[in-house]
Amino acid sequence: MNHHPRTDFDLGEVDRLLTTTKQVRQRLDLTRPVPYNELLECIDLAGHAPMGGNLERNRWMIIDDADTKSAIGEWFAAVGRPYLALNAEAPADDRSRRVMDSASFLIDHFTDVPAFVLAMRLDRPPNHSSQGQVAAYYGSVLPGVWSFQLAARARGIGSAWTTFHLEHEAAIAELLGIPTTVTQVCLLAVGYYTGDTFMPAPRRSAADVTYLNRWKQPVPAAK
Ligand SMILES: Cc1cc2nc3c(=O)[nH]c(=O)nc-3n(C[C@H](O)[C@H](O)[C@H](O)COP(=O)(O)O)c2cc1C
Numbered sequence: 001m002n003h004h005p006r007t008d009f010d011l012g013e014v015d016r017l018l019t020t021t022k023q024v025r026q027r028l029d030l031t032r033p034v035p036y037n038e039l040l041e042c043i044d045l046a047g048h049a050p051m052g053g054n055l056e057r058n059r060w061m062i063i064d065d066a067d068t069k070s071a072i073g074e075w076f077a078a079v080g081r082p083y084l085a086l087n088a089e090a091p092a093d094d095r096s097r098r099v100m101d102s103a104s105f106l107i108d109h110f111t112d113v114p115a116f117v118l119a120m121r122l123d124r125p126p127n128h129s130s131q132g133q134v135a136a137y138y139g140s141v142l143p144g145v146w147s148f149q150l151a152a153r154a155r156g157i158g159s160a161w162t163t164f165h166l167e168h169e170a171a172i173a174e175l176l177g178i179p180t181t182v183t184q185v186c187l188l189a190v191g192y193y194t195g196d197t198f199m200p201a202p203r204r205s206a207a208d209v210t211y212l213n214r215w216k217q218p219v220p221a222a223k
Contacts, residue, residue, distance in 0.1 A: 019200035021150050024158025025106040028191035034114050034157055036062060039190065042151040043117075049143035052136045057122040058144055061176065064115040071175055072187075073110030075168035080107045083164065095201075106160060106189060114191040117159070118176075119145050121183045141185050148188065158193035161186055 043060050051057070063069060084100050084107075092100065106113070121141045126133050149159050165172060169184050178184070212219040 017150055017154055020198040021153040022158075022198045022201070023102075023160045024191075024193050024198075025102040025160045025189065027193045027195055028109075028113060028158055028160070028189065029194050030109060030112040030114065030191065032114065032192050033064070034190055034192060038155055038157060039115065039117060039152075042148045042155070042157070045151040046144040046148040049147045050140075051144075052140040055140070058141050059120045059122055059182065061118040061120065061178075062115055063118060063176075066111065068175065069113065069116065070111045072116070072165055072172055073107075075171060076110055076162070076165045077107045079167045080104075080164040102160075106162070110189075113189045117148065117188040117190050119148075119185050119188070120178065121185060123181060124183055138185065145186055145188065152190065156192050157190060160189040162189060163187070 039062055046060075047056070047058075063072070080103065084104055087096075087100055119141060121137070125137045129137065145161065149161070152159050163186055165187055166184060170180075172178075172184065173180065173182065207219065207221070210219050211217050
């Protein structure tokens with residue numbers, strides 16, 4: 001156990017959760033349904049994420065009906081396939097090639113994914129929004145999506161954040177009976193993951209991406 005002297009959290013476990021919650025596509029177990037109560041538990045936990053004004057304007061939908069998945073899958077593929085084909089033309093490093101393979105896999109197996117969790121907000125982004133309004137708008141719903149992914153990962157459930165379908169937001173809203181006043185922000189593909197764990201991906205260090213007081217001014221290592 002790696003307890004921080006000032007808290008009772010097991011930091012080793014917390015940090016492992018934060019570094020190994022990956023976007024899971026090829027390792028989704030397509031044969032095993034995910035019980036609704038598990039998903040509701042994750043949504044309950046996601047509800048604790050911060051929201052501007054604490055307004056609780058987020059809504060969720062679990063989608064596991066085969067015909068509905070297949071209809072959304074067609075729109076998803078209609079955007080995803082050309083996007084990936086375009087990216088395949090550009091020379092990519094190994095890491096982005098793996099992401100593209102994984103994204104193609106999801107397109108090919110969309111209907112077999114046990115469930116999708118659609119994250120929504122009860123209103124539309126303000127018209128002609130300022131940058132600040134846009135930041136506050138999405139900032140009030142996306143932290144909950146990440147909390148959902150963390151809570152799911154801790155329960156053996158993998159998820160993958162997707163947005164391809166959003167090009168067809170209106171058609172999907174009509175299919176699902178979602179009012180035009182509601183905004184879809186992302187669709188999580190969800191399923192138990194296969195294998196035991198995930199490895200953290202290489203990421204740039206904090207020192208590399210953090211400045212002190214002034215643009216590009218490095219933070220001294222020890223203070
Ligand atoms: C805002 C956002 C939108 C994304 N949209 C898609 C998508 O439409 N399709 C898809 O396969 N992956 C999508 N991804 C996942 C990324 O392509 C990529 O797999 C991920 O960021 C890599 O993260 P990882 O280190 O957790 O695996 C999206 C991720 C984010 C944060």
